[in-house]
Amino acid sequence: MIGRLVVVGLGLIGGSFAKGVRERGLCREVVGVDLDPQTRSLAVEQGVVDRCEDLATACRGADVIQLAVPILAMEKLLGVLAGLDLGEAVCTDVGSAKGSVVRAARRAFAGRVQRFVPGHPIAGSERSGVEAANGDLFRRHKVILTPLEETEPEALERVDRLWRALDADVEHMQVEHHDEVLAATSHLPHLLAFGLVDSLAKRSENLEIFRYAAGGFRDFTRIAGSDPVMWHDIFLANREAVLRTLDAFRSDLDALRAAVDAGDGHQLLGVFTRARAAREHFSKILARRAYVDAMQDNDLIYLAQPGGHASGHIRVPGDKSISHRSIMLGSLAEGVTEVEGFLEGEDALATIQAFRDMGVVIEGPHHGRVTIHGVGLHGLQAPPGPLYLGNSGTSMRLLSGLLAAQPFDTVLTGDASLSKRPMNRVAKPLREMGAVIETGPDGRPPLTIRGGRKLTGMNYDMPMASAQVKSCLLLAGLYAAGETSVTEPAPTRDHTERMLRGFGYPVRVEGRSAIVEGGHKLSATRIEVPADISSAAFFLVAGSIAEDSELLLEHVGINPTRTGVIDILKLMGADIALENTREVGGEPVADIRVRSAKLKGIEIPEDLVPLAIDEFPVLFIAAACAEGRTVLRGAEELRVKESDRIQVMADGLQTLGVKAEPTADGIVIEGGPIGGGEVYSHGDHRIAMSFSIASLRAMAPIRIHDCANVATSFPNFVELAWHVGIRVGEEGGV
Numbered sequence: 001m002i003g004r005l006v007v008v009g010l011g012l013i014g015g016s017f018a019k020g021v022r023e024r025g026l027c028r029e030v031v032g033v034d035l036d037p038q039t040r041s042l043a044v045e046q047g048v049v050d051r052c053e054d055l056a057t058a059c060r061g062a063d064v065i066q067l068a069v070p071i072l073a074m075e076k077l078l079g080v081l082a083g084l085d086l087g088e089a090v091c092t093d094v095g096s097a098k099g100s101v102v103r104a105a106r107r108a109f110a111g112r113v114q115r116f117v118p119g120h121p122i123a124g125s126e127r128s129g130v131e132a133a134n135g136d137l138f139r140r141h142k143v144i145l146t147p148l149e150e151t152e153p154e155a156l157e158r159v160d161r162l163w164r165a166l167d168a169d170v171e172h173m174q175v176e177h178h179d180e181v182l183a184a185t186s187h188l189p190h191l192l193a194f195g196l197v198d199s200l201a202k203r204s205e206n207l208e209i210f211r212y213a214a215g216g217f218r219d220f221t222r223i224a225g226s227d228p229v230m231w232h233d234i235f236l237a238n239r240e241a242v243l244r245t246l247d248a249f250r251s252d253l254d255a256l257r258a259a260v261d262a263g264d265g266h267q268l269l270g271v272f273t274r275a276r277a278a279r280e281h282f283s284k285i286l287a288r289r290a291y292v293d294a295m296q297d298n299d300l301i302y303l304a305q306p307g308g309h310a311s312g313h314i315r316v317p318g319d320k321s322i323s324h325r326s327i328m329l330g331s332l333a334e335g336v337t338e339v340e341g342f343l344e345g346e347d348a349l350a351t352i353q354a355f356r357d358m359g360v361v362i363e364g365p366h367h368g369r370v371t372i373h374g375v376g377l378h379g380l381q382a383p384p385g386p387l388y389l390g391n392s393g394t395s396m397r398l399l400s401g402l403l404a405a406q407p408f409d410t411v412l413t414g415d416a417s418l419s420k421r422p423m424n425r426v427a428k429p430l431r432e433m434g435a436v437i438e439t440g441p442d443g444r445p446p447l448t449i450r451g452g453r454k455l456t457g458m459n460y461d462m463p464m465a466s467a468q469v470k471s472c473l474l475l476a477g478l479y480a481a482g483e484t485s486v487t488e489p490a491p492t493r494d495h496t497e498r499m500l501r502g503f504g505y506p507v508r509v510e511g512r513s514a515i516v517e518g519g520h521k522l523s524a525t526r527i528e529v530p531a532d533i534s535s536a537a538f539f540l541v542a543g544s545i546a547e548d549s550e551l552l553l554e555h556v557g558i559n560p561t562r563t564g565v566i567d568i569l570k571l572m573g574a575d576i577a578l579e580n581t582r583e584v585g586g587e588p589v590a591d592i593r594v595r596s597a598k599l600k601g602i603e604i605p606e607d608l609v610p611l612a613i614d615e616f617p618v619l620f621i622a623a624a625c626a627e628g629r630t631v632l633r634g635a636e637e638l639r640v641k642e643s644d645r646i647q648v649m650a651d652g653l654q655t656l657g658v659k660a661e662p663t664a665d666g667i668v669i670e671g672g673p674i675g676g677g678e679v680y681s682h683g684d685h686r687i688a689m690s691f692s693i694a695s696l697r698a699m700a701p702i703r704i705h706d707c708a709n710v711a712t713s714f715p716n717f718v719e720l721a722w723h724v725g726i727r728v729g730e731e732g733g734v
């Protein structure tokens with residue numbers, strides 16, 4: 001609690017700040033200063049302030065002075081304040097541009113700005129004036145503070161605390177950065193809206209345009225209804241940053257004009273598809289924010305009720321590995337590639353976004369259909385910034401191979417989980433081929449890949465069985481001089497080899513080695529992505545462990561390098577049958593029927609480990625439901641997946657009362673009753689889904705934390721699970 005708050009300028013923002021502070025009892029007294037007598041009396045009447053005084057009287061003995069006058073009036077006000085005795089008071093402001101206010105403050109206080117904390121609440125209302133003051137105006141709105149080098153930490157802390165007490169989301173930023181960001185996201189759009197409406201309105205013959213103006217025009221120009229004087233102030237105050245964004249926009253607009261002029265549909269489609277994707281991404285962020293607001297934190301919780309069964313026919317989403325590769329090879333091919341059955345999960349979308357950032361026109365996905373306008377092996381362009389790959393290890397590792405050979409530099413980043421994953425496994429062999437790659441500390445992301453290097457083919461003996469490493473090197477091999485041969489210690493998924501052939505690129509397979517030669521080309525093709533066996537695996541286990549169940553999983557990819565989960569479950573006694581086996585676009589596919597069975601514990605053959613590498617979390621659930629002991633060895637790779645899957649699964653199983661002992665390279669699980677409880681997925685999609693399946697045999701509800709990443713591989717998991725009779729849902733959902 002502080003003593004006296006003085007608010008100078010009792011408009012909407014100043015009034016709302018004063019009122020919020022007063023209502024929450026954060027200060028002993030709130031004193032207002034305003035030039036307008038009517039505003040002063042309204043402010044007192046409406047409880048916005050305790051009283052109003054003149055500036056000098058109010059400021060004597062003040063603890064915080066909030067300057068909420070129009071931005072162009074700030075310079076004069078600061079000059080007057082500098083002549084007063086402000087004691088230990090901290091000054092702060094709410095101006096929408098910070099550079100000009102800071103310059104004015106430095107001039108007024110002759111450089112002594114230690115107790116000045118520049119600020120900007122990003123909030124407003126259609127209404128204005130003290131009569132619109134609302135103590136909750138800043139709730140869940142961003143407030144940006146732009147402390148200066150000299151700002152005393154205690155002064156910053158005081159202002160920061162006040163805003164937080166008003167439930168604002170406070171962020172700190174450099175002055176210049178603030179002005180650039182606001183110029184781009186707020187000032188430029190306002191300029192365009194004002195400008196467009198005026199431009200149409202002043203052509204009198206065009207006035208009738210407004211009669212036909214539909215939703216698009218109305219939406220686009222809504223902000224032209226904002227306060228003209230305030231905006232005039234803002235553009236004068238943030239001139240430099242606005243000019244920079246405006247110039248950049250003008251050159252993009254000229255490029256669009258040229259495309260229209262030249263009838264260049266490809267260019268237009270590129271801009272529009274990229275913009276649409278960016279806009280959707282942006283609304284998702286906003287949606288997630290709304291969710292975060294509601295939940296107070298970022299924890300999406302699944303609540304799985306005990307019992308339930310698993311019956312019906314379902315088709316799980318498209319294969320993640322194949323979806324990634326379809327975008328990569330489709331982009332590098334010559335011609336237009338059509339994809340069907342594409343996985344619309346966040347991981348595969350991250351790959352699409354990366355290629356859009358590198359200038360590839362990609363339409364969709366829409367109901368699993370994607371159209372890729374390939375640019376050829378040498379047609380990628382430098383992206384405008386780092387490529388953000390979310391949670392997707394496959395995107396980062398495979399991309400690093402093909403980016404190592406591009407003429408431009410790239411930086412690859414990811415979310416918290418991806419940022420912990422080992423990248424030396426690709427960086428080291430790529431360097432041997434001539435690539436220049438820097439990693440973060442301990443070989444983790446971000447990866448910085450230097451362009452313009454000539455790669456040379458090599459023979460590489462992989463130390464671990466990894467399809468991602470193999471694929472990365474084969475993709476680099478497309479650009480390398482001579483042959484690139486990758487030998488794996490055990491078979492891993494071979495989608496890259498199969499799909500390269502599908503695009504007409506020669507690949508030789510000799511024993512455990514896959515070999516490509518640089519210098520051939522990829523020709524566009526059609527790809528039908530089968531359903532992902534890794535997603536089907538949850539239902540293979542569900543159908544096995546739940547009583548009286550029978551499920552038919554349609555159109556599942558059964559590439560022999562992926563079917564370890566079926567072999568392991570069959571060894572445990574599962575009743576699984578493949579029906580209608582066929583080949584679709586170079587990949588074998590079947591409908592899989594699974595019925596309830598009594599499972600027994602087994603020693604999992606080590607040669608099946610790489611063939612079931614993503615399915616172990618749910619296989620551990622099967623083991624917990626089996627009679628006897630299941631032992632897994634030779635699976636240390638599980639410790640470096642989206643989470644340490646051995647530890648995280650062991651912790652969760654133990655919480656549910658299952659005997660599960662982690663070992664360095666595996667786990668030992670004793671089958672037995674499963675209880676309820678709180679388990680943590682650590683943001684690992686497959687762990688979240690596995691514990692949902694466990695509920696079928698649990699004796700009490702299971703609450704699973706941190707489930708948002710299920711959307712990376714299986715966006716409709718909850719719907720499909722519910723559809724077959726598994727009673728899992730988002731907590732608080734309907």
Ligand code: S3P
Pocket residue numbers: 320321322394465466467468469471493613614637
């Ligand atoms: C993948 C390979 C596997 C797998 C991952 C997808 C791929 O990773 O775990 O989910 O698409 O190549 P590793 O190659 O690291 O084993």
